[in-house]
Amino acid sequence: LAKTTQPISMDSYEGQEVNITCSHNNIATNDYITWYQQFPSQGPRFIIQGYKTKVTNEVASLFIPADRKSSTLSLPRVSLSDTAVYYCLVGGQGGGADGLTFGKGTHLIIQP
């Protein structure tokens, strides 16, 4: 599985757009990029997934450049409730039983 690198922590303010970048230099051709969010005392929650270019849903956008060696999770107009740990994962369609490999994640802190 491709290894990922992301900042350990980030700070921002309410109403701002937050971009968290993840590096995955060894991403394989069939790998997808997935982001999860984890609040204290809760399990991780799926946010968004993409393979290339841009993906947008009601929560976030995911930008993936052509070489796919990095990706950026974009959270528009964050609020205090977006304070959480965000994990970037890279993996292929391995049949479902491989399990997810989590890195250390990015601890995002939103201030008033």
Next chain:
Amino acid sequence: DTAVSQTPKYLVTQMGNDKSIKCEQNLGHDTMYWYKQDSKKFLKIMFSYNNKELIINETVPNRFSPKSPDKAHLNLHINSLELGDSAVYFCASSPSGQSNYGYTFGSGTRLTVV
């Protein structure tokens, strides 16, 4: 209805005891997992079951034994508990054929061994 439910939410016990954590999912998923999150918040997979069959067994002491009576349940039994077993244990499930997304996690069981 909670999609993936774990019980108990908190568990405090003494060293040497045996304890179990239960997990149930009502999503119809074929694959279930146990993850351990330590004090440094590092989340590591322990076991993976697909249709009641063990698929992954990472480097976990054999004091930990998963049991899957049916594909909706995956329980974790821990023998001879040690201080280092203190952590938050998460159960998760996913549909077959999707290794990267579609995972649903439970809210965790915080185990404290004293």
